[in-house]
Amino acid sequence: MATLPLISDEEASAEVLAVFDDIRAVRGTDYVNNFWRALAHDPALLAATWGRLKDVMGPGALDPLVKEMLYVAVSVANGCEYCIHSHTAAARAKGMTQAQYGELLSVIGMAMQTNGLVTAMQVPVDEVFEV
Amino acid sequence: MATLPLISDEEASAEVLAVFDDIRAVRGTDYVNNFWRALAHDPALLAATWGRLKDVMGPGALDPLVKEMLYVAVSVANGCEYCIHSHTAAARAKGMTQAQYGELLSVIGMAMQTNGLVTAMQVPVDEVFEV
Amino acid sequence: MATLPLISDEEASAEVLAVFDDIRAVRGTDYVNNFWRALAHDPALLAATWGRLKDVMGPGALDPLVKEMLYVAVSVANGCEYCIHSHTAAARAKGMTQAQYGELLSVIGMAMQTNGLVTAMQVPVDEVFEV
Amino acid sequence: MATLPLISDEEASAEVLAVFDDIRAVRGTDYVNNFWRALAHDPALLAATWGRLKDVMGPGALDPLVKEMLYVAVSVANGCEYCIHSHTAAARAKGMTQAQYGELLSVIGMAMQTNGLVTAMQVPVDEVFEV
Amino acid sequence: MATLPLISDEEASAEVLAVFDDIRAVRGTDYVNNFWRALAHDPALLAATWGRLKDVMGPGALDPLVKEMLYVAVSVANGCEYCIHSHTAAARAKGMTQAQYGELLSVIGMAMQTNGLVTAMQVPVDEVFEV
Amino acid sequence: MATLPLISDEEASAEVLAVFDDIRAVRGTDYVNNFWRALAHDPALLAATWGRLKDVMGPGALDPLVKEMLYVAVSVANGCEYCIHSHTAAARAKGMTQAQYGELLSVIGMAMQTNGLVTAMQVPVDEVFEV
Numbered sequence: 035m036a037t038l039p040l041i042s043d044e045e046a047s048a049e050v051l052a053v054f055d056d057i058r059a060v061r062g063t064d065y066v067n068n069f070w071r072a073l074a075h076d077p078a079l080l081a082a083t084w085g086r087l088k089d090v091m092g093p094g095a096l097d098p099l100v101k102e103m104l105y106v107a108v109s110v111a112n113g114c115e116y117c118i119h120s121h122t123a124a125a126r127a128k129g130m131t132q133a134q135y136g137e138l139l140s141v142i143g144m145a146m147q148t149n150g151l152v153t154a155m156q157v158p159v160d161e162v163f164e165v
Numbered sequence: 166m167a168t169l170p171l172i173s174d175e176e177a178s179a180e181v182l183a184v185f186d187d188i189r190a191v192r193g194t195d196y197v198n199n200f201w202r203a204l205a206h207d208p209a210l211l212a213a214t215w216g217r218l219k220d221v222m223g224p225g226a227l228d229p230l231v232k233e234m235l236y237v238a239v240s241v242a243n244g245c246e247y248c249i250h251s252h253t254a255a256a257r258a259k260g261m262t263q264a265q266y267g268e269l270l271s272v273i274g275m276a277m278q279t280n281g282l283v284t285a286m287q288v289p290v291d292e293v294f295e296v
Numbered sequence: 297m298a299t300l301p302l303i304s305d306e307e308a309s310a311e312v313l314a315v316f317d318d319i320r321a322v323r324g325t326d327y328v329n330n331f332w333r334a335l336a337h338d339p340a341l342l343a344a345t346w347g348r349l350k351d352v353m354g355p356g357a358l359d360p361l362v363k364e365m366l367y368v369a370v371s372v373a374n375g376c377e378y379c380i381h382s383h384t385a386a387a388r389a390k391g392m393t394q395a396q397y398g399e400l401l402s403v404i405g406m407a408m409q410t411n412g413l414v415t416a417m418q419v420p421v422d423e424v425f426e427v
Numbered sequence: 428m429a430t431l432p433l434i435s436d437e438e439a440s441a442e443v444l445a446v447f448d449d450i451r452a453v454r455g456t457d458y459v460n461n462f463w464r465a466l467a468h469d470p471a472l473l474a475a476t477w478g479r480l481k482d483v484m485g486p487g488a489l490d491p492l493v494k495e496m497l498y499v500a501v502s503v504a505n506g507c508e509y510c511i512h513s514h515t516a517a518a519r520a521k522g523m524t525q526a527q528y529g530e531l532l533s534v535i536g537m538a539m540q541t542n543g544l545v546t547a548m549q550v551p552v553d554e555v556f557e558v
Numbered sequence: 559m560a561t562l563p564l565i566s567d568e569e570a571s572a573e574v575l576a577v578f579d580d581i582r583a584v585r586g587t588d589y590v591n592n593f594w595r596a597l598a599h600d601p602a603l604l605a606a607t608w609g610r611l612k613d614v615m616g617p618g619a620l621d622p623l624v625k626e627m628l629y630v631a632v633s634v635a636n637g638c639e640y641c642i643h644s645h646t647a648a649a650r651a652k653g654m655t656q657a658q659y660g661e662l663l664s665v666i667g668m669a670m671q672t673n674g675l676v677t678a679m680q681v682p683v684d685e686v687f688e689v
Numbered sequence: 690m691a692t693l694p695l696i697s698d699e700e701a702s703a704e705v706l707a708v709f710d711d712i713r714a715v716r717g718t719d720y721v722n723n724f725w726r727a728l729a730h731d732p733a734l735l736a737a738t739w740g741r742l743k744d745v746m747g748p749g750a751l752d753p754l755v756k757e758m759l760y761v762a763v764s765v766a767n768g769c770e771y772c773i774h775s776h777t778a779a780a781r782a783k784g785m786t787q788a789q790y791g792e793l794l795s796v797i798g799m800a801m802q803t804n805g806l807v808t809a810m811q812v813p814v815d816e817v818f819e820v
Contacts, residue, residue, distance in 0.1 A: 562810055593807055603806075627759060629799075629800045635763045643818040657749070667745075673772050675738065676771045676772055680691050687774040687775055
């Protein structure tokens with residue numbers, strides 16, 4: 035249950051439809067997922083968010099699959115259910131194997147554990163880690 | 166300022182020294198960082214944490230550099246200062262370029278933003294994302 | 297699914313009913329929402345929480361609608377689904393327009409993003425920000 | 428201690444200087460704070476972040492002071508020290524009184540408390556809160 | 559809806575079944591809960607997690623019931639729904655009374671509130687708290 | 690560096706001094722720690738927070754030492770440095786041994802790890818955990 039109804043294509047303004055169409059074109063699918071349909075209540079926020087996401091998640095110095103796994107890692111630490119589902123699905127669509135997923139989970143679990151231990155003990159940063 | 170004094174080599178028990186020596190051997194450096202010196206107050210916790218970290222962060226289906234960047238991503242979302250410094254340094258030591266770091270930051274920023282938007286709107290998970 | 301059954305008016309003790317009645321009087325509605333019915337298992341905690349909430353959220357130096365939006369912002373960053381729903385509804389009941397909600401979402405998204413970037417880079421606080 | 432050195436005006440590229448100049452012009456001050464000087468290592472990220480911040484935090488359906496207080500609220504829940512300092516300072520610069528700050532703190536404390544209680548009891552969302 | 563199907567006894571490998579059997583033996587119940595059935599996709603992660611959990615949560619310097627309540631407290635602050643349900647149930651199975659649960663909730667609520675206030679005001683650590 | 694100067698006894702109003710005196714009497718020490726001196730800018734918030742803390746943290750169905758350890762656990766998951774220091778010191782003052790502290794750390798680390806794994810896999814709550 036969202037705090038806002040999802041905007042269908044029929045309800046969308048021309049400005050919103052243009053973003054939906056770009057999402058379809060860039061992703062090579064007709065499906066526009068719920069996040070964009072909720073965000074469509076604020077066309078300026080929708081356009082800014084999609085424009086930036088397209089830039090950030092595209093190919094660059096990091097592999098697009100690595101970027102999706104990083105997205106999952108942040109979303110897990112934040113406890114964002116929708117984000118975990120959508121980006122785990124995206125990582126699979128970009129070729130994440132079961133073995134890679136298992137290692138992703140292992141690193142997340144390990145990082146959570148040591149984050150807790152370090153925070154509990156308030157360990158001071160080593161000088162060697164300074165830039 | 167830690168909640169516990171850091172254990173030097175001189176103060177370490179034989180059990181703790183064995184772990185410190187393994188850290189030195191695996192990492193090819195004489196330096197044992199503060200996290201392990203704080204954890205050394207509980208030798209069983211030290212041994213279990215190091216043993217597991219060695220397994221998880223070693224080579225496997227994911228590249229060790231990718232694992233370090235995932236570690237940074239979790240640590241940022243959790244706000245763990247020490248973890249951010251130590252794993253950013255480790256990622257650099259494993260070859261992370263400035264361009265890769267810039268993209269890591271961009272993905273983290275993007276993920277934080279959409280995590281907040283999704284959570285605020287309580288967007289329901291799309292059926293297509295279900296396993 | 298709660299970890300505790302919700303307390304109905306029929307099951308409530310006189311002490312709990314007195315709080316429920318005050319909630320109804322202050323809010324001008326017969327409806328007592330689930331949070332209070334769960335908290336009612338501990339009458340002292342119920343009375344202390346309601347008493348304080350009534351003080352804090354009433355009129356003062358800040359507008360009650362602004363207070364509800366601040367509540368939503370905290371709840372989003374904490375990922376508290378119930379809190380997001382109840383305080384978004386309360387903000388609407390206090391007159392939040394769709395344009396204001398859109399800007400609330402935009403600020404939350406922006407703050408989440410820069411929180412992530414600042415934390416990732418461990419930016420030192422500028423002296424000019426010191427009191 | 429940042430994970431990156433801060434970029435001075437002397438070290439800045441023309442692209443970065445253009446953003447610094449826009450920050451100065453929009454804010455009516457010569458001072459460019461550390462966040463932008465850290466972000467300047469990635470000129471595209473700097474430009475995108477500043478461009479979006481300028482849009483989001485400007486006047487609109489919500490008062491700029493309200494936006495700053497919302498920013499503080501998110502930053503507190505995320506535990507971002509730098510963000511808390513810079514946006515508390517910005518809220519003061521935009522006229523936040525001590526009484527308003529006291530109420531901001533009270534709402535944040537109240538929201539944190541009830542977020543914890545609701546989450547602990549896993550209270551189900553009331554149907555009346557559904558859109 | 560998990561991101562992975564749960565592994566039944568019939569689908570489990572010998573390695574996974576050995577862990578499931580140990581869970582049954584240690585806990586004195588036939589029931590293996592969903593967490594272990596999801597984790598079973600990665601047998602090494604399953605074995606490492608169960609092995610460590612068994613050590614950590616067993617009797618020692620702290621009472622097993624106290625450990626379960628500490629687990630609930632961490633899980634609430636992290637917003638982990640599953641963890642809250644499973645460890646609240648475990649605490650009840652280990653004898654947590656309603657009065658103890660009420661106090662657990664009160665401490666969690668109090669800690670969340672003062673965490674928010676302290677973080678908002680960025681209170682410096684008193685020297686007397688230093689080790 | 691706080692966002693507010695700390696209020697000394699000399700600067701305190703009669704209303705604030707009355708709370709400071711009660712803190713001294715209840716704790717059997719002359720020392721009033723920084724949290725209360727920061728909160729003193731808002732006497733009503735100071736009085737409400739101290740009044741509630743005194744009730745919640747006193748003896749009851751849970752041991753005061755257990756309550757301090759629960760406070761530490763919440764504060765670690767929230768990453769509140771001040772809270773971790775002050776409540777770890779309080780737990781030590783109430784008799785926490787090094788072995789108990791080691792187990793507290795172990796439970797926190799374990800809970801953080803499984804919180805991350807459960808959240809990453811979005812494990813559905815078992816029916817047996819329902820009330």
